[in-house]
Amino acid sequence: MIGEILNPYYLQVASFVMINIILGISIYITLSSGQLSLGNAGFMGIGAYTSALLTIHLGAPIIVGIIAGALVAGILGILIGIPALRLSGVYLAIATLGFGEVIRVIFVNWESVTKGSIGLAGVPHLGRELFNAISGMGFDPDMLGLKNNQVIYLLVLLLLLVINIFLIWFFIRQNKSRVGRAFAAIKMDEKAAESMGINITYYKVLSFTQGAILAGFAGAIYAHVMGYVSPADFAYHRAIEILIFSVFGGSEVIWGAIFGATFMTILPEALRFMSEYRYMIYGTILVLMMAFRPQGIIDFSVLQWFKKGRKSKRGTDNGTGIEKNQ
Amino acid sequence: MVLELKKISKNFGGISALTDVSFTINEGEIFGLIGPNGAGKTTMFNVITNMFPLTSGEISFLGENISGIKPHKITDKGICRTYQNIRLFSQMTVLENVLVGGHSRSKSGVFSSVFRTKFQRKEESVMLENAKELLELVGLSGFEDVVAENLAYGQQRRLEIARALSSSPKLLLLDEPAAGMNETETDDLFTLIKKVQKRGITVLLIEHDMPFVMKLCDRITVLNFGKKLAEGTPDEIQNNQEVIEAYLGTEEDDQIA
Amino acid sequence: MLLEQLINGITLGSIYAIVALGFTLVFGVLGIINMAHGEIFMVGAFVGVMVTSVLGLPLWVAFIAAIGVTAILGYLLERVALRPLRGKQGVSHLAPLISTIGISIFLENLSHHIFGAGNKPFRNSFAEIQFQLGSITIYLVQIVIFIISIALMVALSYWLSKTKAGKALRATAENIETASILGVNTKRTITTTVIIASAMGGIAGILVGMAFNSVNPQMGLSMGLKGLAIIILGGMGNVKGAMAGGLILGIAETIMVAYGDSGYRDAVAFIIIIFILLLRPQGIFGKKTAEAGR
Numbered sequence: 078m079i080g081e082i083l084n085p086y087y088l089q090v091a092s093f094v095m096i097n098i099i100l101g102i103s104i105y106i107t108l109s110s111g112q113l114s115l116g117n118a119g120f121m122g123i124g125a126y127t128s129a130l131l132t133i134h135l136g137a138p139i140i141v142g143i144i145a146g147a148l149v150a151g152i153l154g155i156l157i158g159i160p161a162l163r164l165s166g167v168y169l170a171i172a173t174l175g176f177g178e179v180i181r182v183i184f185v186n187w188e189s190v191t192k193g194s195i196g197l198a199g200v201p202h203l204g205r206e207l208f209n210a211i212s213g214m215g216f217d218p219d220m221l222g223l224k225n226n227q228v229i230y231l232l233v234l235l236l237l238l239v240i241n242i243f244l245i246w247f248f249i250r251q252n253k254s255r256v257g258r259a260f261a262a263i264k265m266d267e268k269a270a271e272s273m274g275i276n277i278t279y280y281k282v283l284s285f286t287q288g289a290i291l292a293g294f295a296g297a298i299y300a301h302v303m304g305y306v307s308p309a310d311f312a313y314h315r316a317i318e319i320l321i322f323s324v325f326g327g328s329e330v331i332w333g334a335i336f337g338a339t340f341m342t343i344l345p346e347a348l349r350f351m352s353e354y355r356y357m358i359y360g361t362i363l364v365l366m367m368a369f370r371p372q373g374i375i376d377f378s379v380l381q382w383f384k385k386g387r388k389s390k391r392g393t394d395n396g397t398g399i400e401k402n403q
Numbered sequence: 404m405v406l407e408l409k410k411i412s413k414n415f416g417g418i419s420a421l422t423d424v425s426f427t428i429n430e431g432e433i434f435g436l437i438g439p440n441g442a443g444k445t446t447m448f449n450v451i452t453n454m455f456p457l458t459s460g461e462i463s464f465l466g467e468n469i470s471g472i473k474p475h476k477i478t479d480k481g482i483c484r485t486y487q488n489i490r491l492f493s494q495m496t497v498l499e500n501v502l503v504g505g506h507s508r509s510k511s512g513v514f515s516s517v518f519r520t521k522f523q524r525k526e527e528s529v530m531l532e533n534a535k536e537l538l539e540l541v542g543l544s545g546f547e548d549v550v551a552e553n554l555a556y557g558q559q560r561r562l563e564i565a566r567a568l569s570s571s572p573k574l575l576l577l578d579e580p581a582a583g584m585n586e587t588e589t590d591d592l593f594t595l596i597k598k599v600q601k602r603g604i605t606v607l608l609i610e611h612d613m614p615f616v617m618k619l620c621d622r623i624t625v626l627n628f629g630k631k632l633a634e635g636t637p638d639e640i641q642n643n644q645e646v647i648e649a650y651l652g653t654e655e656d657d658q659i660a
Numbered sequence: 661m662l663l664e665q666l667i668n669g670i671t672l673g674s675i676y677a678i679v680a681l682g683f684t685l686v687f688g689v690l691g692i693i694n695m696a697h698g699e700i701f702m703v704g705a706f707v708g709v710m711v712t713s714v715l716g717l718p719l720w721v722a723f724i725a726a727i728g729v730t731a732i733l734g735y736l737l738e739r740v741a742l743r744p745l746r747g748k749q750g751v752s753h754l755a756p757l758i759s760t761i762g763i764s765i766f767l768e769n770l771s772h773h774i775f776g777a778g779n780k781p782f783r784n785s786f787a788e789i790q791f792q793l794g795s796i797t798i799y800l801v802q803i804v805i806f807i808i809s810i811a812l813m814v815a816l817s818y819w820l821s822k823t824k825a826g827k828a829l830r831a832t833a834e835n836i837e838t839a840s841i842l843g844v845n846t847k848r849t850i851t852t853t854v855i856i857a858s859a860m861g862g863i864a865g866i867l868v869g870m871a872f873n874s875v876n877p878q879m880g881l882s883m884g885l886k887g888l889a890i891i892i893l894g895g896m897g898n899v900k901g902a903m904a905g906g907l908i909l910g911i912a913e914t915i916m917v918a919y920g921d922s923g924y925r926d927a928v929a930f931i932i933i934i935f936i937l938l939l940r941p942q943g944i945f946g947k948k949t950a951e952a953g954r
C-alpha cells in the first residue's frame with residue numbers, strides 16, 4: 078500500500094517543488110526590500126557548479142559542497158550587491174539579468190573547469206549518499222516494504238521538507254522583527270526609511286545577499302538531486318521561471334512565493350501533454366497577472382482571510398498586529 | 404544650544420536655494436521657520452538631515468559638527484523629521500509605523516530576531532510599550548492595527564509625529580504640521596506640540612498658519628529667497644518693518660499684521 | 661585584416677543600432693523597457709525566411725511583409741501588455757517590464773513551436789554579391805545595411821524634430837498629462853510609437869537574416885539583451901546615443917572574436933551593461949540627471 082503511493086516519480090516532483098520553493102523565497106526576500114533581482118538563476122548556477130566541482134574533484138562530502146555553494150553565491154551577492162545598490166527598479170533588474178548571462182557565458186566557455194555546454198556529469202547523488210548512510214546504520218528498506226530507490230527519493234524529500242520548514246520559519250520570524258520592518262520600510266519609501274534612521278545600504282545588501290545565498294543553496298541541492306549540471310539549467314528561462322513564482326503566487330507575502338513555486342512546479346507535470354506550450358503559458362500568465370492582479374494570487378487580504386478562519390477556531394490574538402507582515 | 408547653523412548655502416545647479424543662512428536654536432524652545440513659498444524652508448530641513456548635501460557652511464548639533472554625516476546617522480544622533488507631504492509607510496499598520504521609527508534606538512539583528520533571544524524579546528516589548536505610549540500621546544490609541552493609508556488626514560499627520568518621536572529625538576523637525584487641518588485639529592496639534600516640548604524635546608517647525616506660529620513659537624526666523632530676513636520673538640517679527648514689506652506685503656489679507 | 665574586421669564590426673553594429681533605436685524610442689516616450697523587442701525582431705527575421713526561401717518571393721516583398729507583421733505585433737503588444745497597465749493606481753513601475761517579458765517568452769516559444777529550434781537558412785542571391793578592394797572583400801549587403809541604418813536614424817531624427825506627429829510624440833514623452841491637456845491624442849501617439857519601434861525591429865530582423873544567413877527562435881533573446889546594453893551605453897531615450905552605442909558594441913564584439921576568445925563574444929554586451937550602469941548610469945551620451953536612480 079505505502080509502496081504504491083511512494084512512486085519515485087511523485088517523490089521526485091515533490092523534491093523539485095521543495096527546491097523551487099527555496100528559489101521562490103530567494104526572489105521574495107530580495108523583493109521584500111523593494112529590489113527586483115533577475116540574477117537569481119546566475120546565483121543558483123554558482124551554487125550548483127561550486128558544489129558539483131568540490132564533490133567531484135576534491136571528493137568533498139555533499140554537505141560541505143552545498144554549504145560552500147551557498148557561501149560562494151552569498152559572497153558574490155555581496156560583491157554584486159554593494160555596487161548594484163546605486164541602481165534601483167528597472168535598472169537593477171537589467172543589471173542583474175546581465176550578471177546572470179555573464180555567469181552562463183562563463184560556464185559555457187570555461188571548458189577546462191566546467192566542461193562547456195555539455196556540463197558536469199557524475200555529481201554525487203544526495204539520495205544515494207543518504208541511503209548509504211542509513212544502510213550503514215543497519216536500515217533495510219524491506220522492513221517498511223519499500224524498494225531501494227523509493228527510499229532514496231523519500232530521504233531526499235524528507236530532508237528538503239525539513240530544510241524548507243526551517244527556512245520558512247526563519248524568514249517569517251525575520252519579517253516580524255526589526256530587520257523585516259526595515260526591509261518593508263525601504264520597500265515602501267526609501268527616503269522616509271532613511272530619515273527614520275535605517276541604514277539603507279546595509280539592509281539592501283543584506284536582503285540581496287540573503288536572496289543570493291538561498292539561490293546558491295537551492296542550486297547546490299539541485300545539482301545533487303539531478304546528478305548533473307549544465308549551463309542551460311541556469312539561463313534566462315530559469316530566471317523567468319523564478320520570477321513567475323513570485324509574480325504569480327504573490328510578491329507581497331512569503332506565502333505567495335511558496336504557493337507560486339508549488340503551483341508552477343506541479344502544473345506543468347500535471348499538464349504533461351501540453352509541455353511544449355509550457356513557456357507560452359508562462360508568458361501569458363505574466364501578462365495577465367500584470368493586467369489583472371499585479372500583486373499575485375496571494376496577498377495581504379487573502380492571508381487575512383485565512384487568519385480569520387484560524388482565529389475564530391482558536392480564539393487567540395497576540396494583539397501586536399505585526400503578523401500582517403509575514 | 405541644540406542646533407547651530409553657520410552660513411549655510413545650498414545651490415541646485417547654479418540656482419541658490421539658500422544663501423549664508425545662520426541661526427541657532429536653544430534647548431527646549433519651539434523655533435519657527437517661516438517665509439513665502441519657495442523661500443527655502445523645506446530645503447533647510449533637507450540640508451539639516453543631509454538629504455541634500457550642503458554647498459557650504461557648517462551645521463553643529465549639540466556642539467558636534469554633523470555636516471556630511473549620512474542621514475540615518477543623523478537620526479541616530481537625535482534629529483528626526485516629518486514631511487510636508489506626509490510620507491508614512493502607507494501599507495503598514497499604525498503600530499508598525501511607530502515601531503519603524505524606533506529603529507535607531509534598537510539593535511536586534513538577523514540572528515537575535517530569528518531566534519528571539521532574551522535581549523530581542525526585551526527590546527521588542529520595550530519598543531511596543533513605547534510605541535503604545537506615543538500613540539496615546541498623539542491621540543491614536545485604539546488605531547494600532549489600522550493600515551496607515553486608511554487613516555484620516557489629520558490622523559496621518561499625528562501618526563507621522565508619533566513615528567518621529569519614536570526615534571527619541573532631541574530635536575524634532577516638523578514640516579507644516581498644521582497644513583490642511585481644521586480649527587479643532589489645529590488646536591489639538593498645538594496642545595500636542597506643547598506636550599512634546601514639555602518632554603524636553605526641542606522643536607523646529609515650518610508653518611504657514613500665522614496665528615498658530617505666533618501663538619506657539621518662542622522664536623522665529625524669516626526666510627525670503629533663500630536669505631535670512633529677520634529673527635526674533637513673535638512680537639518682534641510681527642512688528643519688523645522689513646518682514647511686513649517683503650513678506651506680509653505680498654499677502655495683504657493675512658491675519659498677521 | 662583589421663580593416664575587414666572593422667567593416668564587419670560596422671555592419672553588425674549598424675544592425676544593433678537599428679534594434680536599439682526601437683528600444684530607445686519606446687523608452688523615450690513611455691519610460692518603459694520593452695523586453696519583447698528582441699522577439700519582435702526575431703519574428704521579422706522569420707517572416708523574411710518565409711517570404712524569400714519558402715515562398716520564393718523577391719526581397720522587397722519580404723521587407724514589406726516583415727514591416728507589416730512586426731507593426732501589427734507592435735500594436736498587439738501595446739494593446740495587450742502596455743495599455744492595461746497605464747494610468748492604473750498602485751501599479752509598480754516593474755509591471756510593464758514583467759508583462760513585456762511575458763510577451764517575449766510567449767513569442768520565442770511560439771516560433772520555437774512553429775519553426776523548430778534549429779537554424780533556418782536565409783537563402784538569397786543578393787547576399788553573394790561582393791567587391792574586391794585591394795585585399796579586402798566587401799559584400800554589397802554590408803553597404804546596404806549601413807546605408808539603411810543611417811537612413812533610419814536620419815529619418816527618425818527628422819520625424820521627431822520636424823513633423824507634427826514627432827512633436828506630439830516628444831510632448832507625450834515630456835509629460836503625458838500635459839500633452840493630453842494640450843490636445844495631443846496621447847493614446848494614438850503611444851500606439852504609433854510602439855508600432856514604429858516594432859517595425860524597425862522587423863527591418864533589423866531581415867537585415868540580420870541577409871547578413872548572417874541564419875535565423876533561429878533564440879536570436880531574439882540575445883539581440884534583445886544587446887539592444888538593452890546599447891541603450892544603456894548610449895543613454896536611455898537618446899537616438900544618436902543608440903546609433904553610436906550600436907556601432908561601438910558591434911566593433912567591440914568583432915574585435916573580441918578576431919583577437920580574443922569568440923566564446924565570450926556574447927558576454928561583451930553584458931559586461932558593458934554592468935560597467936556602464938555602475939560607473940555612469942546616464943550612459944556615455946546621456947545628460948547627467950537623477951533619472952537613473954529611479
